[in-house]
Amino acid sequence: MPGPVSYTYEYPRPALTVDCVVFGLDDEDLKVLLIRRGVEPFAGRWALPGGFVRMEESLDDAARRELDEEAGIRPNHLEQLYTFGTPGRDPRGRVVTVAYFALVKLSDHVPHAATDARDAAWFSVWDTPKLAFDHVDVLGTALQRLKGKVRYQPIGFELLPPKFTLTQLQRLYEVILERELDKRNFRKKILAMDLLEELDEVEQDVSHRAARLYRFDHKKYKQLEKAGFNFEL
Amino acid sequence: MPGPVSYTYEYPRPALTVDCVVFGLDDEDLKVLLIRRGVEPFAGRWALPGGFVRMEESLDDAARRELDEEAGIRPNHLEQLYTFGTPGRDPRGRVVTVAYFALVKLSDHVPHAATDARDAAWFSVWDTPKLAFDHVDVLGTALQRLKGKVRYQPIGFELLPPKFTLTQLQRLYEVILERELDKRNFRKKILAMDLLEELDEVEQDVSHRAARLYRFDHKKYKQLEKAGFNFEL
């Protein structure tokens, strides 16, 4: 990609990057995707996937591009999280980063690495290695946001396979909200919303009574949303 | 402020600005602070106060500095809103802006302009002139955020004078949420939280029975918050 070797401005400008907090759900645990850095600064440390924003792309596009390049991930749900710009957060100089958070179905991304000759891996969000830059703060902010948002918007489904059992769904909420929920009340509430399509299928290969499978009805949700319906818990 | 006349980088960098959506509450109406632009682009148009981020200041500091410089405002409540970076949003080239939103007591800022030889004025949020850049989008996003946030965090008080009546408080919520509330229930709920200090004073100069004044108890709120209390509606 040839071009001029330098760019000159009248006033100094910070560098601009995007970083992505990608969440996935494994049985029993909420995971976050990390990349092992190959270059300084923080070579060898784990960090959130991300990189520099190009001049002709939007911030959202930059986040998607970096995710695809660094981990081969094309998330369904991606939203801007917060912008971190404290001077000194990057030893190379002033770097401002727009953080994003994404939700993916882990099942779609089991064999993770091998996409860019980099190490990429899923870690439990409660037990990550020491992170580069201020990425702990970014992760913390993302967790808070996820916790706050999952109760008022049906985004949790992005973490589950298309067909899931009510128990799986309940566990998802329990893991994210960090508290236990009553099975009967949970089912009553979620079914009362009439957003789940009950399928004529049950889970396979379990050594006990198989649970019925459900599917989230995006179309019905869009309708209800327009009509002023508010998803809650 | 003399210095080198140019800054050179190996890769192109977007310019970085901050813009602030400052809300104030007038009897009966939610207002937003706008500044008339003196220079191109969009000279003569109204716009949100804002400007370029300096290399040695944090984003929050930049927002506060610009607000002070352009309108003489030092808001109590200021928080980051969203970062807008679509290529083409500024005709001068790639400019990414970190938007903030702030709440102020209008009473503290009645005589607005005259601070920087610029025009500054409060407009009803439902009836603003045509704005420069993509500032309509920014304003829209800020309104949405305010609407969402006011129900779960006691930030509405930042818009009222220190001493206020319950009716004033109720009107605030009605204006922001764009729906009417039941007087009896509103009072019951807000008083039950035990966050308002009942004063031995009543409002003055009204042509009907004077209402009792209250004050928001920040200290008590901090305590309750730590104890896991959640403000709601």
Add this chain to the structure above:
DNA sequence: CGGCATAGTGTCCGGAACACACCCGGGTCA
């Protein structure tokens, strides 16, 4: 065929939301 592991289900109670109507206090104006 018995045991075990998870699926699936209904009821009751207390507090919150809501709708409804009346008295209070003070200023205004005839």
Add this chain to the structure above:
DNA sequence: TGACCCGGGTGTGTTCCGGACACTATGCCG
């Protein structure tokens, strides 16, 4: 000066919703 007008401020009954709570059903496995 007294009648009235305007919002301020309060009580109650009804309904609705969320939370607590425990047992039966089903299917696989040994």
